[in-house]
Amino acid sequence: xxxxxxxxxxxxxxxxxxxxxxxxxxxxxxxxxxxxxxxxxxxxxxxxxxxxxxxxxxxxxxxxxxxxxxxxxxxxxxxxxxxxxxxxxxxxxxxxxxxxxxxxxxxxxxxxxxxxxxxxxxxxxxxxxxxxxxxxx
Numbered sequence: 303x304x305x306x307x308x309x310x311x312x313x314x315x316x317x318x319x320x321x322x323x324x325x326x327x328x329x330x331x332x333x334x335x336x337x338x339x340x341x342x343x344x345x346x347x348x349x350x351x352x353x354x355x356x357x358x359x360x361x362x363x364x365x366x367x368x369x370x371x372x373x374x375x376x377x378x379x380x381x382x383x384x385x386x387x388x389x390x391x392x393x394x395x396x397x398x399x400x401x402x403x404x405x406x407x408x409x410x411x412x413x414x415x416x417x418x419x420x421x422x423x424x425x426x427x428x429x430x431x432x433x434x435x436x437x438x439x
Contacts, residue, residue: 307409314402321395328388335381342374 349367 303409303413307406307413310402310406310409314399314406317395317399317402321392321399324388324391324395328385328392331381331385331388335378335385338374338377338381342370342378345370 346367349370
């Protein structure tokens with residue numbers, strides 16, 4: 303039981319580390335997504351100003367804006383999908399941690415019950431020995 307409990311504790315620690323790693327990745331992806339969006343809107347604004355000032359380049363700039371929008375939209379969609387995947391992974395790991403903790407607690411309760419029973423058995427045996435020793439021969 304002790305080895306199993308230790309093994310489960312180690313597994314629980316590994317799951318916690320993995321959950322932390324996934325959470326850090328999710329945070330990094332969220333930050334990257336925000337930066338990409340900011341760059342996208344800055345680029346979009348620059349493109350709009352050029353279009354307003356340069357009539358002869360209007361068609362070229364429109365193509366450039368569409369390309370930038372598609373690239374950013376693809377990046378945003380990709381990052382959103384990745385964030386969802388990480389959230390699912392965190393949820394799965396959290397559920398697994400709960401199961402492992404429950405199993406660990408059950409094992410600890412079983413071990414405590416066994417120790418209590420062993421103590422009672424020893425007390426009975428001590429009482430029997432004391433009774434035998436107290437009896438005249």
